[in-house]
Amino acid sequence: MSDSRPSLPRPARVVIRLGFRHKAARDHLGGILRFAATHPNRFETYIPDGHQSNDSLTATDDWAPDGVIADNALHLEGVRAAVFVNGGTDGPIPEGLPHGVVLCDDAEVGRTAARLLLGKGLRSFGFVGSKRAPQWSVDRGAAFCAAVEAAGSAVSSFVPGPESDREWAREERALSAWLAGLPKPVGVFAAFDQRAKHVLDACRAAGIPVPEQVQVVGVDNEEYICEQTSPSLSSVLPDFERGGYMAAETLAGLLAGEEPPAAPLRYGVKGVVERLSTQDARGAGRAVARALDFIRLHATSGISVLDVVRAVGGSQCLLERKFREVRGHTIVQEIQNGRLEKACDLLRRTTTPIPQIGALCGFESGAYLETLFKKRYGCTMRQWRKR
Numbered sequence: 001m002s003d004s005r006p007s008l009p010r011p012a013r014v015v016i017r018l019g020f021r022h023k024a025a026r027d028h029l030g031g032i033l034r035f036a037a038t039h040p041n042r043f044e045t046y047i048p049d050g051h052q053s054n055d056s057l058t059a060t061d062d063w064a065p066d067g068v069i070a071d072n073a074l075h076l077e078g079v080r081a082a083v084f085v086n087g088g089t090d091g092p093i094p095e096g097l098p099h100g101v102v103l104c105d106d107a108e109v110g111r112t113a114a115r116l117l118l119g120k121g122l123r124s125f126g127f128v129g130s131k132r133a134p135q136w137s138v139d140r141g142a143a144f145c146a147a148v149e150a151a152g153s154a155v156s157s158f159v160p161g162p163e164s165d166r167e168w169a170r171e172e173r174a175l176s177a178w179l180a181g182l183p184k185p186v187g188v189f190a191a192f193d194q195r196a197k198h199v200l201d202a203c204r205a206a207g208i209p210v211p212e213q214v215q216v217v218g219v220d221n222e223e224y225i226c227e228q229t230s231p232s233l234s235s236v237l238p239d240f241e242r243g244g245y246m247a248a249e250t251l252a253g254l255l256a257g258e259e260p261p262a263a264p265l266r267y268g269v270k271g272v273v274e275r276l277s278t279q280d281a282r283g284a285g286r287a288v289a290r291a292l293d294f295i296r297l298h299a300t301s302g303i304s305v306l307d308v309v310r311a312v313g314g315s316q317c318l319l320e321r322k323f324r325e326v327r328g329h330t331i332v333q334e335i336q337n338g339r340l341e342k343a344c345d346l347l348r349r350t351t352t353p354i355p356q357i358g359a360l361c362g363f364e365s366g367a368y369l370e371t372l373f374k375k376r377y378g379c380t381m382r383q384w385r386k387r
Helices: 023-038 057-063 106-118 135-150 162-166 168-181 193-206 240-255 284-301 305-312 316-327 331-349 354-360 366-377 381-386
Strands: 012-017 043-046 067-070 081-085 099-104 124-128 154-158 186-190 214-219 234-238 265-267 269-273
Touching: 012 023, 012 240, 023 043, 023 240, 067 240, 081 240, 099 106, 099 240, 106 135, 106 186, 106 214, 106 234, 106 269, 124 135, 124 168, 124 193, 135 154, 135 186, 154 168, 168 193, 186 193, 193 214, 234 240, 240 265, 240 269, 284 305, 284 316, 284 331, 305 316, 305 331, 316 331, 331 354, 331 366, 331 381, 354 366, 354 381, 366 381
Parallel strands: 012 043, 012 067, 067 081, 081 099, 099 265, 124 154, 124 186, 186 214, 214 234
Antiparallel strands: 234 269
């Protein structure tokens, strides 16, 4: 149902109500604010203080909101339109309220995890779903299993019942036993990072070495989990920021009188952040993982191959050989990949002039970046930014 009222003579006032303890919500916020910054005549945003469950939209009576972007449908009185991100519509939606839903493409998340683990040469796989089996977990698992089976490999699933919420010790024993029974080496995909940590904990309890016998990948790239586990956790990163931008764009259209989307809108996967938990079991992976961590942190600082070798230790020739074995390309190419990813990020997220981007990404020459960029992406940086 569309809103027949005319477009607002002023920028729309939008309240953002998301649970910012999760990376998804924080990155969604980044996309929303990017839309607001690039459309200053359409949006004004307000983020309530405190926990989202403790205040309602009526607390902003001196700044009456026109719309809301939220992860649940609570406290929606008085707004003209709403958009829900990640499908959270726990409360009732007022009848006749134009609204849209923006979701992660969970099937693509599952396929991305499958591509990563299949690329390791593994033949045995497992999926660990979220407790209570929410739909997003089911969709991720189904797509992962379908991709693995299509490649001719076996896959097993571990999805516990809701009672495991209160019985972690019992579940850990069951998870450890399931992991111990899988043919080794095995690649395990967990529905999200916290669940992947459960897998690492169960492996440690059962004395199963990671990544030598079990390689583990999660979802969301929650750094506070992924970089503090032992070993560090690889993770599929959905394009949450794109999802936030889509939510803001959709809400702007609804407030302008456009028809609500007939179906949920979906954003895809930004990439995979690979760490020690998915490195190969032949020994080369650990040195390469240390090199990757160093490159990830310093690629845009003008580092050279020699800097990487010094950070890892050992022979340059041996590290180069291990790098080709594990990654399929050279250290120089990995550094270039990091710099190109930064260039894409600056093109997408900022208005930084293109001639200045090269220096910000660690390239000595902006012209060289232009040449490398066109070779990699098939278009100029200016064309990529417009797209």
